[in-house]
């Protein structure tokens with residue numbers, strides 16, 4: 169079997185661009201020049217996910233065990249995770265090549281596509297990969313294609329596992345994903361760039377009926393332990409949360425101590441974002457758009 173795989177890899181490699189030559193048994197090789205364009209932190213994550221545009225190529229299609237496969241060509245013109253799902257219904261969650269501004273302009277990038285949550289078609293533009301982002305003004309999206317954010321209408325925030333899958337609400341994890349209209353300033357800069365802001369939007373938590381909510385985002389802090397305070401711009405801390413909900417509460421990301429990934433209503437008090445503990449999987453804050 170091993171010999172057959174080797175042959176298939178060799179054959180696929182000769183097919184050229186678009187060939188899908190890896191499967192779960194054969195992780196993709198990591199090239200020496202696939203450095204991750206992310207800020208340097210004092211607490212790097214050893215097993216950080218390779219879900220951004222700069223990470224090495226992965227299959228766009230789930231291959232059978234031991235099989236080689238070839239990506240069908242994407243339709244010409246602009247593509248996002250949403251257009252891929254529309255053109256290929258049933259496409260699985262995975263990394264795909266996208267080109268939001270079509271031929272020319274920005275080069276295509278590889279992005280993780282969430283094809284299942286709330287109808288799918290989400291392009292993940294941010295997936296935390298370290299503790300204590302500094303300085304917060306320099307935290308970019310992982311996917312930096314302006315056309316993607318200019319065209320997007322909705323945002324999905326969620327805590328995800330290292331492989332990109334969402335950690336759904338459960339008895340031991342009372343935190344939901346949430347969707348809301350893409351907040352205008354988020355089109356230009358990541359929410360980490362804000363000092364301290366409140367956007368009022370119709371928010372759906374876990375796919376529920378949308379309700380008007382306050383969305384807090386910025387690298388300052390507020391004194392309330394719940395997500396309902398008044399911003400104090402004199403202190404750098406880092407908060408993203410949605411008042412009165414079980415949506416993700418991502419905090420302390422701009423402060424030199426452990427980050428917290430919990431629920432906005434704080435029913436689930438501070439949990440560190442990254443490590444796996446006895447009851448919870450490793451968790452990473454994420455932002456996706458469609």
Ligand SMILES: [Ca+2]
Pocket residue numbers: 267268269270271272273274275276
């Ligand atoms: Ca392009």
